[in-house]
Amino acid sequence: MNGLRAIYQRELASYFATPLAYVFIVIFLLLAGAVTFSLGGFYERGQADLAPFFNFHPWLYLFLVPAVAMRLWAEERRSGSVELLLTLPVRPGVAVVAKFLAGLTFVGLALVLTFPIWITVNYLGSPDNGAILAGYVGSLLMAGGFLAVGSALSAATRSQVIAFILTVVVCFLLLLAGFPLVLDVFRGWAPAPLLDAVASLSFLTHFQAISKGVLDLRDLLYFIMTIGVWLYATTLVLELRKAD
Amino acid sequence: MIEVSGLTKRYGDVVAISDLSFRVVAGEILGFLGPNGAGKTTTMRIIAGFIAPTAGTAAVLGHDVAREPLAARQALGYLPEGAPSWPEMTPRSFLAFIADVRGLKGDRRRRRLTDTIDRLGLGPVLDQTIDTLSKGFKRRVGLAQAIVHDPPVLVLDEPTDGLDPNQKHEVRTLISEMAPGKTIVISTHILEEVDAVCTRAIIVARGRLLVDERPATLQARSRYHNAVTLTVAEPADLPHIAAALRAAPGVGDVEVDLRDGRLTALPAPGQLPLAAISELATREHWNLHELRLEAGRLDEVFRTVTSAAEQMP
Numbered sequence A: 001m002n003g004l005r006a007i008y009q010r011e012l013a014s015y016f017a018t019p020l021a022y023v024f025i026v027i028f029l030l031l032a033g034a035v036t037f038s039l040g041g042f043y044e045r046g047q048a049d050l051a052p053f054f055n056f057h058p059w060l061y062l063f064l065v066p067a068v069a070m071r072l073w074a075e076e077r078r079s080g081s082v083e084l085l086l087t088l089p090v091r092p093g094v095a096v097v098a099k100f101l102a103g104l105t106f107v108g109l110a111l112v113l114t115f116p117i118w119i120t121v122n123y124l125g126s127p128d129n130g131a132i133l134a135g136y137v138g139s140l141l142m143a144g145g146f147l148a149v150g151s152a153l154s155a156a157t158r159s160q161v162i163a164f165i166l167t168v169v170v171c172f173l174l175l176l177a178g179f180p181l182v183l184d185v186f187r188g189w190a191p192a193p194l195l196d197a198v199a200s201l202s203f204l205t206h207f208q209a210i211s212k213g214v215l216d217l218r219d220l221l222y223f224i225m226t227i228g229v230w231l232y233a234t235t236l237v238l239e240l241r242k243a244d
Numbered sequence B: 001m002i003e004v005s006g007l008t009k010r011y012g013d014v015v016a017i018s019d020l021s022f023r024v025v026a027g028e029i030l031g032f033l034g035p036n037g038a039g040k041t042t043t044m045r046i047i048a049g050f051i052a053p054t055a056g057t058a059a060v061l062g063h064d065v066a067r068e069p070l071a072a073r074q075a076l077g078y079l080p081e082g083a084p085s086w087p088e089m090t091p092r093s094f095l096a097f098i099a100d101v102r103g104l105k106g107d108r109r110r111r112r113l114t115d116t117i118d119r120l121g122l123g124p125v126l127d128q129t130i131d132t133l134s135k136g137f138k139r140r141v142g143l144a145q146a147i148v149h150d151p152p153v154l155v156l157d158e159p160t161d162g163l164d165p166n167q168k169h170e171v172r173t174l175i176s177e178m179a180p181g182k183t184i185v186i187s188t189h190i191l192e193e194v195d196a197v198c199t200r201a202i203i204v205a206r207g208r209l210l211v212d213e214r215p216a217t218l219q220a221r222s223r224y225h226n227a228v229t230l231t232v233a234e235p236a237d238l239p240h241i242a243a244a245l246r247a248a249p250g251v252g253d254v255e256v257d258l259r260d261g262r263l264t265a266l267p268a269p270g271q272l273p274l275a276a277i278s279e280l281a282t283r284e285h286w287n288l289h290e291l292r293l294e295a296g297r298l299d300e301v302f303r304t305v306t307s308a309a310e311q312m313p
Helices: A002-016 A020-039 A057-069 A071-079 A081-085 A092-112 A115-124 A129-155 A160-175 A180-186 A192-199 A203-211 A217-241 B040-047 B069-074 B091-101 B106-119 B135-147 B165-178 B191-197 B215-220 B235-247 B274-283 B298-311
Strands: B002-011 B014-024 B029-033 B055-060 B076-079 B153-157 B183-188 B200-205 B208-213 B228-232 B251-257 B262-267 B288-293
Touching: A002 A020, A002 A092, A002 B091, A020 A057, A020 A092, A020 A115, A057 A071, A057 A092, A057 A129, A057 A160, A057 A203, A071 A081, A071 A092, A071 A129, A071 A160, A071 A217, A092 A129, A092 A217, A115 A129, A129 A160, A129 A203, A129 A217, A160 A203, A180 A192, A203 A217, B002 B040, B014 B040, B014 B055, B014 B183, B014 B200, B014 B208, B029 B040, B029 B191, B040 B055, B040 B153, B040 B183, B055 B069, B069 B076, B076 B135, B091 B106, B091 B135, B106 B135, B135 B153, B135 B165, B165 B183, B165 B191, B183 B191, B191 B215, B191 B298, B200 B215, B200 B298, B208 B215, B208 B298, B215 B298, B228 B235, B228 B274, B235 B251, B235 B262, B235 B274, B274 B288
Parallel strands: B029 B183, B029 B200, B076 B153, B153 B183
Antiparallel strands: B002 B014, B002 B055, B200 B208, B228 B262, B228 B288, B251 B262
């Protein structure tokens, strides 16, 4: 596990070596606050919960997580450091997981820094803090899903911009898989089981329950499996494309 | 020890290397030569486990790179082409990272890091970020990461590429110092390098192994091997000295360079014309700046060998 820890630490430190990390965190906090109060009607609802806060996370992540994910592998491939990294005595899968965990830690840190809103809601009323914790866990898992998608697409290209755009598009489709926008493409020709399968891939459907504070094992498993599948895909893509 | 056997790599229809086999043992420094695009980097990447061959095997210290990738990589120090690293890191944090991934611990980790930093003279730039370093220092950082775990086998892809002559000299000295007991392969297209550091040379072109010899043997293939070069003081003397040389015993042909008044007497096959020519020069009182024996020109051998390969089907 030497490799996992060392790569994780190196990667996490590299986020903070450039201003990107601080820009990301500031934008995330500003946007999270802005949408909660203006679009979410945090005060007007008169309810002591964080639903208006969590409801917008999928949409914030849609643009912010791909920005974190895009450099995971594309930059390594562009600069050639992927050759150095993958000829160290570390399994490619370990490097993929280590980099993913570093990205997730970074997003998690941004998420933790939203704690003032938790203090606010506790000051204004008496919310169900268990539900709020569940919301945070679910939100982090969803961010992990986005990040894993971004990891695989970042491994497929040498360009961070292409990685970013592809990730946004794929994440957008995954978010809305349960909604007419995506389902209408399949309706009419695809058999019902396929339609159900596509619909069940929706990030949004799985997150909605969690954001209300309901931690269903199926929703958790869904996000964990999504992460697993996309990280496995990252390893396969790397194996195919790393030397190109 | 490195063993490569029947190594072949194809990209679609393009054959990068074809049925390459060689063996390098401890104590040897193998110079891997070839024109650009000959397959040097591909071969080294396969040995390092970065890409998989289409056919054939490679083993580092007896560990097959496909079947025991981690053991093979642990035994290997590898400098990829262009010495990539992470520009935002400092040499200190970069080398610490490599030491950690390679599982160095405690006292040994500290000793290896100090030793490596000393050996490559990285002390003055330890806390500068790598992207602010000069090309020479960047290359040294790359070399440092390759040797930090004191590997028994070293594969260095163009270790002196882009360095100035002083830096080249330093890197070569470093490689020679490390050589005892280690197996080292360096790729290069600089021929002086082979002469300066290598105990053996391999020439590849179009993915095929053409020559595998000691540098001296390689030089002996040159038509300039045992040739005698004279530099004439008075250009007016050139024609009659050239004529006299052509008639001298053991001389096959004479090349005249009018620009700097230089004559090269090529030996007839198996002949050593030096003694005859120097005697002639003394007897005839030729006014010469220089008279010397040629060991052979590696660049000429390289050109002859590789251009012959280009003409093969």
